[in-house]
Amino acid sequence: MKKIFIFSVLIAVFFSCDYYYDDYYYDETTDFSKDISNKQSFYFSTPVALSILESKVVNDTAYYKVGDTLKLSLNLNSIYQENATDSYNIFKSTKATSFYYSLHRSDEIDSDIINLKVIEKYPELTSGELTEEEIQTSPYYKNLYINHDNIKAVLNTETNIYESKIGLVLKKPTGFYDNYRYPLYISTSSYVSNDNYEANSVIINIPIFSSISKSVVYINE
Amino acid sequence: MFVKKTVMKYLIYFYLLTCGMVMGQNSSSIEKPHLENRNEIFIGSNISRYNSMTEIGYEFQSSDHFSLIASATISLFPDDFYYNDDLEKNKFGLNLKGRYYFKYFITHSLFYLFFDNNIKVRHFTEGVLGYGYNSRMISYRYLDNNNDYVLDRKKTNENNVMLSAGVGTKYLLDKKFSFDYSFGIGNHVFSKKPDTVFGYFKMGVGYRF
Incomplete structure (x- = not known):
């Protein structure tokens, strides 16, 4: 009896010893050929890009005035093409109307992040027609500035694209020199993801191909 | 991330309990015959990576060192408790356990405050063969009308057979009542799922007759 018991314990230990750590490499691309x-979280491999709109870049050097806006855009198609063979309907999968990512900038260039869609709708906010006080009391003002940790790409139902259009309003650097080349480095979080943690929802993580590296020279008016 | 929050909470309780008991143990030579009652019914909670369930069972002490246990498990928590943490809910389960008790010793323990001061401590090792009828949320993908993949989740029921082994301690508080806890590791057998290893922690009170 004693021998049988010890034997059964050893067998149990043996069965317990093969262990997989699949889930812990959190950014490993999901292999859909496996189970x-x-x-609940899926990681894709084909990246989307954060690109510069209306760039004033010449030979990797951007020429801006203090107060100018560097415009960036991210477009994520709701039918997402993966590996040139498969396509995923990420809207049907997630039922999410927005995807989130974060943005980081180099310290040398101070800037505010604004929502360009608000500016497009309500151009008076930056046209100079309003005073500073009028801007701050405007009902659209609270939607104008974006926290860098929580930038949304919102679904445009006509085009079926998650769109994010943001602008970096460049402030005067603390150590300001004429004709000085300030390094500008913009990076995002590794993924753009839907923010939904309900048990019956999947979480889709799509990599963002984004490291924008330029020099900025401030030009006088 | 590695250990779910709810499980982590119970592991901390367990750690504190164990520390308290070890520190409270002082050997004594006074003995009382606690092994006369060889039958025991017990109720307890059984927490594992996949489940958190209530366990009711019967233990028969076949000799001074061996005992056999048959128990049933059921979960009393609502579905959301499991599915929101991506755990598996035990709808119903059966366990057969064999235990080997090492030589007992008498101690004053933390229970001294509530029971007499001759508490018999019996460390043991156990092997468990378990069956579980469980439900959980699973992910899958399908092709929609436009030949695009859609990812989705649904609730499924599964039959699992589990084999586990562990160690624990039983405190015979007096002739009638006992308290025990055990912990160990197990795995699903006959399962094609890649990641089925679980740890378990069990705690319960028993009535002996």
């Missing part, structure tokens, strides 16, 4: 039943 996905125990995954």
